[in-house]
Amino acid sequence: MYLYHYGLRELPFTLTPNTDFYCDLAGHHAALEVLLTALKTGEGFIKVVGEVGTGKTLLCRKVLNEIPDYYVTVYIPNPYLSPHELREAIASELQIDTSVATSQQQMTKIIQQKLMEINKLGRSVAIILDEAQALPSESLEALRLFSNLETESRKLVHLVLFGQPELDEKLAAKEHRQLRQRITFSYNLDAMNETEIATYISHRLQVAGYKGPAIFSASVVRAIYKSSRGVPRLVNVLCHKILLLCYGEGTHQVQLRHVRAAAADTEDATKLKPLNWLWPVIAAVVIGTAALLFVPKLGAGVMNAVQQWWSL
Template sequence: MNTTAPVDIYNSFFGFHERPFTLVPDPDFIFWSKTHRLAYTMLEYGVLTRSPITVVTGEIGAGKTTLLQHLLKTLPEDVVVGLISNAQGDRGELLQWVLHSLGVRFDPAASYVSLFQHLQDFLLETYANGRRVILIIDEAQNLNVNTLEELRMLTNINSNKDELVQLVLVGQPELRELILRPELKQFVQRVGSSFHLTAMNRDTVGAYVAHRLHVAGGTGREISDDALDMIHDLTGGVPRLVNQICDLGLVYAFSAEEHMVTKETIESVLGDGVFFGAASLNGGQANEA
C-alpha cells in the first residue's frame, strides 16, 4: 500500500511542493514572530556572552525545539555541543547523560568522583585546544532540584577566568517554576539569560499561517480570515496545534474539492471529532500573547 499518495494529491491540488503544516519541527519553515525573535536573541545572547546558564521556556508546541535546531545550525566550528533530550534520573545518572552527549567514553560502573574527574579532564583538554563546550538540555522540566544543582556545579569548572562549559536549558513552564524554588537560589544567580516563549495572538497566527503556505509554494490565501479567527480561538495560538488543525482543514477542503479552507471547513473538522488539540487548552479558549 502506498501511503504517500494521499499527501502527493493533497500537495498537487493546492500547488504545494511539500506539506505546509507538519508536527515535526522544521527550521526551513521557521517563522520569526516578535516573540520567537526575542527568544532566539536571548539564546544567542547567552551563547555569545558565555553566560553560565541560559533558560528558555514555553508551552508544549510553542516552537522551542525549532529555535534550538536553528541555533545548532548557526554555532561556530569552535563549539562542541552536547545535546540531551528528556534526561531523567538522580545524582550520577545525569553525569552519565552529559558524558554520553559529548561522545566521551566512560565506565558505567565508575564512581561519581571518577566520572566527574573524567568530564573535567575532557573540558580542560577541549579548552586547551581552543574550543568551548555548550551543553543543551531539552525537556529540562523533567529534572529535579538535585539534578539542577548538579548542573550548576558543572559551571564551577573553570580555567582562570574562563568557564569551561555553558548550559542551555529548554523546557515547559514548569521548569521556570522549578528554578524559582528557594533551594535553587545559587542556580538562579548563575542564569545570565532567560526568556519565556508565549503563544501567538490572532494577527501573528494569520502571518504564521500565510508564511508556511508561501514556503510550501502556495499563495498564502488558502485559508480564509474567518477560518483563521476560529483556528486562533481553538488553538490558543500554540504553533503545533495551529499546524495540526490547518493540516486537517486542507485535507477536508481537498476532499470537498474546494481550494480554500473556510470557517465551515473547520466546523466540519470539529464536527467529525478528528481534532483533539482543543481539549488540551481548557475548552480551546484563546490565550493572547
C-alpha cells in the first residue's frame, strides 16, 4: 500500500479506536479532564454526548486507560440490552457466578454483595457504556437503580455514559427525570475546526512513523475541513483515500484534486466543486469589471448575474 511510499510503520488513518493515535485537542482534552476529575471526586453519574464520528469511542478507551487504579471497570461497548442482559453483562465483567440466581431480584442482590466486597477493599466500580443511546428505557431505569447503591460515605457504582445526541432526547422523557437529575457532569463533543484538523493529521502521521516534510498544505487541509465538516471519522476516511490516490499516481504531495476525488467517493462527505467552474467565474468578473468602466448599466447586469450564479 502506501506505507513504504511515505515511510510509515503503520496505517495512520484507520477507524479503529487506537489510543496510541489519541490527539489531545482542546475539546477532547477538556472532556477527558472533566471525566477523570469527576471520577476522582466520586461523582455518581457522568454523560458525554457527541455526533457520529466525533471520537467518543476513542475517548472512552482513553478513559479506561487512565482511570485511577482504585476503580474496577465494567466496560459495555454495545448496550442494546434488556435489563436482564444488562445485569448479566455487569456480572460477567465483575466475574460473578450468576448460575445460582433464580430471579432478577436475586441477581441484583448478588451483584450488590460483590459491590460491597469491592468497597471493603477501598475500591469503587465504574460502569462505562459506549453507544448509550441504544439502551432501552427499561435498562436505563435498571442503571438508575444501580446508581442508588451506596454506603454512608461513598457510592458503590459510578456510571459513565457515552452516546449520540439521541441519548439526550431519550433522557429528556418524563419517565427518566430521576435519572436525569442524577447526572452531575456532562460534556458535549464538538467537531474539529480547520486548525485542529491540521494538527490532527500531522499528529497521526507522526505517530505512524512519518518523518518527511509536510504533505498536506493549508489549502488541502481547508478542503478536507469543508468536506469532512470537522468530523474525525470522515477526516480519517478522506485522508486514507487521499494517500492511496497519491501512491497510485506515484506522487508525494497531496493536491486538491486528490481531496475532491476522495470526497466524491466517500459517503456523507460534502462533495467539492471541481476547479473547472473557476474560469467562467473569473471571465465573468473580468467582463463585468470592464463593462462597469465602459457601459455601467450593462456592467451592473453582468455582475448581478454572476452574484446569482455564485449563490447557487
